[in-house]
Amino acid sequence: MSTLNLFSASLRLCVSALKPCCYLMLLFLAAQLSAQQLHFAAFDIFVDSKNVPLAAYQLEFSGPADHVRITGIEGGQHEAFKTPPFYDPKAIQQERVILAAFNEAPATKLPTGKTRVATIHLQFTGPQRPDFSLKLHTAADSEGKSISTKATFTQRGLYE
Amino acid sequence: MKTRYYAFIALTAILTSCARQSQNTTARLGEPSPGYGDPEYVGALEEGRHERARASHFMTLSRPFPRLSRTEELWVITRVGSGGQTADDYPTSGCIRTRVNGREVPLPLKHTDVKASISAYIASVQVRQEFHNPFSEKIEAVYTFPLPENAAVNEFIMTIGERHIRGIIREREEAEEIYREAKHQGYTASLLTQERPNIFTQSVANIEPGREIDINITYFHTLAFVDGWHEFVFPMVVGPRFNPPYSHDGVGAVGRGRTGGSGQPAEVQYLRPGERSGHDIAVHVDVDAAVKIEEFNCVTHKIRHEAPEAERLSVWLAKENVIPNKDFVLRYRVAGNRLKPGLLTHRDERGGFFSLVVYPPRQQQELRRQPLELIFVLDCSGSMSGQPLKQAKAAIEWSLKHMEARDTFQIINFSESASKMGRAPIPATPANVRRGLDYLKSLESEGGTMMIEGIKAALDFPHDPGRLRFVCFLTDGYIGNETEIFSAIDERLDSSRLFSFGVGTSVNRYLLEGMARIGRGAVAYVDLKDDAERIMESFFTRISHPALTDVQVDWGDVDVTDIFPRTIPDLFVGRPVIITGRYNGNPRGAIRVTGRAAGETIESRLSANWKATHPALASIWARQQISDLEERTIRNDTPRLHTQIKQLALDYNLMSAYTSFIAVDSTRRTAGRRGTTVPVAVPVPEGVRYETTVDKD
Numbered sequence A: 001m002s003t004l005n006l007f008s009a010s011l012r013l014c015v016s017a018l019k020p021c022c023y024l025m026l027l028f029l030a031a032q033l034s035a036q037q038l039h040f041a042a043f044d045i046f047v048d049s050k051n052v053p054l055a056a057y058q059l060e061f062s063g064p065a066d067h068v069r070i071t072g073i074e075g076g077q078h079e080a081f082k083t084p085p086f087y088d089p090k091a092i093q094q095e096r097v098i099l100a101a102f103n104e105a106p107a108t109k110l111p112t113g114k115t116r117v118a119t120i121h122l123q124f125t126g127p128q129r130p131d132f133s134l135k136l137h138t139a140a141d142s143e144g145k146s147i148s149t150k151a152t153f154t155q156r157g158l159y160e
Numbered sequence B: 001m002k003t004r005y006y007a008f009i010a011l012t013a014i015l016t017s018c019a020r021q022s023q024n025t026t027a028r029l030g031e032p033s034p035g036y037g038d039p040e041y042v043g044a045l046e047e048g049r050h051e052r053a054r055a056s057h058f059m060t061l062s063r064p065f066p067r068l069s070r071t072e073e074l075w076v077i078t079r080v081g082s083g084g085q086t087a088d089d090y091p092t093s094g095c096i097r098t099r100v101n102g103r104e105v106p107l108p109l110k111h112t113d114v115k116a117s118i119s120a121y122i123a124s125v126q127v128r129q130e131f132h133n134p135f136s137e138k139i140e141a142v143y144t145f146p147l148p149e150n151a152a153v154n155e156f157i158m159t160i161g162e163r164h165i166r167g168i169i170r171e172r173e174e175a176e177e178i179y180r181e182a183k184h185q186g187y188t189a190s191l192l193t194q195e196r197p198n199i200f201t202q203s204v205a206n207i208e209p210g211r212e213i214d215i216n217i218t219y220f221h222t223l224a225f226v227d228g229w230h231e232f233v234f235p236m237v238v239g240p241r242f243n244p245p246y247s248h249d250g251v252g253a254v255g256r257g258r259t260g261g262s263g264q265p266a267e268v269q270y271l272r273p274g275e276r277s278g279h280d281i282a283v284h285v286d287v288d289a290a291v292k293i294e295e296f297n298c299v300t301h302k303i304r305h306e307a308p309e310a311e312r313l314s315v316w317l318a319k320e321n322v323i324p325n326k327d328f329v330l331r332y333r334v335a336g337n338r339l340k341p342g343l344l345t346h347r348d349e350r351g352g353f354f355s356l357v358v359y360p361p362r363q364q365q366e367l368r369r370q371p372l373e374l375i376f377v378l379d380c381s382g383s384m385s386g387q388p389l390k391q392a393k394a395a396i397e398w399s400l401k402h403m404e405a406r407d408t409f410q411i412i413n414f415s416e417s418a419s420k421m422g423r424a425p426i427p428a429t430p431a432n433v434r435r436g437l438d439y440l441k442s443l444e445s446e447g448g449t450m451m452i453e454g455i456k457a458a459l460d461f462p463h464d465p466g467r468l469r470f471v472c473f474l475t476d477g478y479i480g481n482e483t484e485i486f487s488a489i490d491e492r493l494d495s496s497r498l499f500s501f502g503v504g505t506s507v508n509r510y511l512l513e514g515m516a517r518i519g520r521g522a523v524a525y526v527d528l529k530d531d532a533e534r535i536m537e538s539f540f541t542r543i544s545h546p547a548l549t550d551v552q553v554d555w556g557d558v559d560v561t562d563i564f565p566r567t568i569p570d571l572f573v574g575r576p577v578i579i580t581g582r583y584n585g586n587p588r589g590a591i592r593v594t595g596r597a598a599g600e601t602i603e604s605r606l607s608a609n610w611k612a613t614h615p616a617l618a619s620i621w622a623r624q625q626i627s628d629l630e631e632r633t634i635r636n637d638t639p640r641l642h643t644q645i646k647q648l649a650l651d652y653n654l655m656s657a658y659t660s661f662i663a664v665d666s667t668r669r670t671a672g673r674r675g676t677t678v679p680v681a682v683p684v685p686e687g688v689r690y691e692t693t694v695d696k697d
Helices: A002-036 B002-024 B172-185 B362-366 B387-401 B430-442 B451-459 B482-492 B509-518 B532-543 B617-635 B639-651
Strands: A038-048 A056-062 A068-075 A096-102 A114-125 A133-140 A150-156 B074-076 B109-119 B122-132 B138-146 B152-160 B163-166 B168-171 B187-196 B199-207 B212-222 B224-226 B229-234 B251-255 B266-270 B280-288 B293-297 B303-306 B312-317 B328-334 B343-348 B351-358 B372-379 B408-414 B418-420 B468-475 B497-503 B523-526 B549-554 B559-564 B577-584 B590-597 B600-607 B659-669 B674-679
Touching: A038 A056, A038 A133, A038 B172, A056 A150, A068 A096, A068 B168, A068 B172, A096 A114, A114 A150, A114 B172, A114 B659, A133 A150, B109 B229, B122 B138, B122 B199, B138 B266, B152 B187, B152 B617, B152 B659, B163 B659, B168 B172, B168 B639, B172 B187, B172 B199, B172 B659, B187 B212, B199 B212, B212 B617, B229 B280, B280 B328, B293 B312, B312 B328, B343 B617, B351 B549, B351 B617, B362 B600, B372 B387, B372 B451, B387 B430, B387 B468, B387 B497, B387 B523, B387 B532, B408 B430, B408 B451, B418 B451, B451 B468, B451 B482, B482 B509, B482 B617, B497 B509, B497 B532, B509 B523, B509 B617, B523 B532, B559 B617, B577 B617, B617 B639, B639 B659
Parallel strands: A038 B659, B074 B674, B109 B280, B138 B674, B251 B266, B372 B408, B372 B468, B468 B497, B497 B523
Antiparallel strands: A038 A114, A038 A150, A056 A096, A056 A133, A068 A114, A068 B163, A068 B659, B109 B122, B122 B212, B138 B199, B152 B163, B152 B212, B168 B659, B187 B199, B187 B659, B224 B229, B229 B328, B280 B312, B293 B328, B303 B312, B343 B351, B351 B577, B408 B418, B549 B590, B559 B577, B590 B600
């Protein structure tokens, strides 16, 4: 009986000693799986040209190349920028999206104020959304003059 | 307590991953349904319960399957073995059907719209494929379709309602991986892959019931220009390919619903006789020839046209001709029989690009040919049965009757194996010609297309060094082992010249062009409605004068690099060659072309105007370089060449064997948790019999 008790006590001791190790292993595995998880997300790109009609822009959107893969570029909300902008194929190989678009329509048919000029669709890995950056290279009005604008982006279709 | 909670989360994550892997490996879970042969099906459960599929191709699961997580999708892929059961309809129920001749075939491709704009000798073509979902559950549509073999495909846009998403060019494996993941997670996605330079597969995942998704593809290519006629071709259907038993990278041909039946990585499903899907096609071509268009024709289709100016022409496919089952071929001849402008340039941040038409010098026409040794090789496989064989025989018959007595000839035919009229070429005496005609009459079509046997028989034949050997290969080119054929021609050609003749309504132009290029000859096409005699007559005119060989271009003061094709092909009378390259600086001055014909050196001068431009030249140049690299892989297939092709395609945003376009709409997951893959079955080309090509058993 005492041998059995001794065996049972040893077993309990072993189990309680192994428990944290098991938990740690499980946590490690969970972290690994989470890191491998693939998420899809869409980022709306806005350009605010205030009261000046926006005729052209060039901007750069980028994220960490080892976590992000660009999967599509959508056109903007205004008719003038509805066609998906062209991207630089060399930059996209580093998951940098250099977008450029222009419209030769008269100023009355161009957007003013804050307008969505594109949506970038992408896939990223890991439990958290990586940091992205947006840089506006240039923007111009219908006369081809450089204008002061502000570019921003927000995430749409947040992953679950 | 907190630790236990973390452990629980970890376990859940692991189980989710296991469930995902179980699905991705698409394990064979199904038991064959009684009375349905031995089908192999893949399926899973929804909501953690067993589900008995309703249609014949759905299965009863033999063991439990884990409950799907919220992020998982269920995809049912039918797979039927060689002797398996065909699936008459795809998803379970509720589909909108097309009823034609009593046969109902619901398919997800509704319409193809083609808009081509031709300027000088370059065509810019936009193809819109309109997919829809006529079923009651979401689907993945898979469509294998043809494009011209020299198409530089550089734009891909997925349209969902009013939204347009530009596809991104990526390495093929990476694009496929993204597509699979997007499909599993329920996002609408599309993927374009290249099976051959002239065969592509379009996949569109998660099309919800009643929804429509359009795919827009843009490409550029140079037009063929023969005997003063421009030729614009839009292929509409992939003909059923024969793959030798040892081939594992071919393009399979199976009946509708027999997914996987060919055992080849790429596969085309064909509608059975009497079946018709709702898929139709519209074609509109605008030509701006820059010089007066003297005449035009379209022997393949009924068309309507408008000619607002002498240099312009607009052509539409007539409404009664909308079944996409044969190549659309528009030919037009311009004043002066010369392309204008013959030199085009383009300059952007990548540098200068040009394209030049090199014409055979006029002096070449004054030279007479040597005695010939003509070897006619006739494809007598099952796909040639009926009208194609009749056309091919008519072409050979005309040739035999028009040979000179000092020429020699021989006839070889092949299907499963090759056989020939005699052991060596015989003089074209009237008696021998009669023998040849009798032999020709006795040939019938049957069996597979072991083209390699025909190539070996033709090129390994004893050769008379006193004569020029021309091998005339008449075939529809319906094979899946093109590379093997190119390689065999390259190894055996020696001093022979190979002329390929594509016979049929929807021939394999990639094979035929490649055979002629590697065989240092030329290609011609004989549509079933063409006058075969006229085509052979122009071939005889071509070979009645010696070819200009060792062609060199002296660019004068212009700094020119990276010219493709790397070696300028021999120039035959009536067949100019288009070359593309890069240039630096501000070019000007004349260009000098030299070559040798009948032992003489011939020279011609071109007064080059470097001012005419075309924006597609960078893409066309890159596509030409890809073709050149692909051809080099035939001689020496190295990973370095693959990397070069891939990098070039990525840099120039082009489709290739190693790059694909991917587009994902990540703004929302589609509704519904199960989906079915529906291949788009296509008609066999006009003049081709289903029984002798697809369903040979």
